[in-house]
Structures are given as structure tokens and as C-alpha cells.
Amino acid sequence: MGADWGPVVVAIVLFILLSPGLLFQLPARTRVIEFGNMYTSGISILIHAVLFACIYIILIIAIGVHIHAD
Template sequence: MAADWGPVVISVVLFVLLSPGLLFQLPAKGKVVAFGNMQTSGLSILVHTIIFFGLITIFLLAIGVHIYSG
């Protein structure tokens, strides 16, 4: 029986890319978008969480990404 690694891989990649302040922060303090500032706020955490939920739903439910091992 092969394990489905699709949800795990997609979730880890999106988590790293959408960590507020790592690559970008939406919204930033005083600006709409800031890149690589390594700071965060409660509002940016909420926005990045909504973006993460939307993308993970699209990739896993709508597109159906599956990566099998074994």
C-alpha cells in the first residue's frame, strides 16, 4: 500500500512560503506589502492564514494533488 504524500508536501511548502515576514508580509506596517522584513502583526497572520486556507483547498480538493511513495 502506497502512502499519499501530496497533502504533506503541499502543506509544508505553502507554510514556508506564506510565513508572514519571511518572503513578504501582507499588510505591512505603514505599507500594503513589505518584502523580507522579518516582522509580523496579528492582521498579517490572519491574512496569510486565509490565503493558506484558500490555496490548500484549491490544491488538495479542487486539483487533487497526489504524490505516492512505494
Template structure:
């Protein structure tokens, strides 16, 4: 049986937290910009920290597992 929980959580968070896809924090002209498909170095750092925090919570604290087989 394969545990697909970490893979699914990582992929979903990566897609949702890609800077500029859904939102960008901090934006170029405002604090939060939505759907602008533009990014900056600061936004990449902020989204990386948020990604690390959420993936740690989901995989270590909540212990998400999805078994197949």
C-alpha cells in the same frame, strides 16, 4: 503506498506564506513589505486566509497526489 501530496503541499505553502519571511500583507508601513521578518496580528489573519484558500484549491479541487513506495 503512501500519499505524500497533501503533506508536501501543506509544508511548501506554510513556508512560503509565513508572514514576514518572503512578504507580509499588510505590512506595518506599506501595503506589502518584503523580507522584513516582522509580523502583526492582521498579517497572520490575512496569511491564514490565503493559506486556507490555496490548500483547499490544491487538495480538493486539483486533487494533488504524490505516491511513494
């Protein structure tokens, strides 16, 4: 049986999608949320890291995403 690639794929996709400023930034400079502004800040990095961890834990532990390569 091959390795479980589920956690790796989920982490890569979430890291790309939750990069502050790529799709959205929470909190933004002038508003609560801005879309596609390509800026970041320290608090925004912290909030996106917490979102990343929460979504990752939900997908890997609670839902159980598994991708097996043979």
C-alpha cells in the same frame, strides 16, 4: 500502494513560503505589502492563514495534487 504524501508536502511548502515576513507581509506596517521584512503582526498572521487555507484547498481538492510513495 503507499500513502498519499501530496497534502503533507503541499502543507509544508505553503507553510514555509507563506510565513508572514519571510517572502512578503500583507498588510505591512507602513504599506499594504512589504517584501522580506521579517516582521509580523496579528492581522498579518490572520491574512496569511486565510491565504494558506485558500491555496491549500485549491491545490488539494480542486487540482488534486497526489504524491504516492511505494
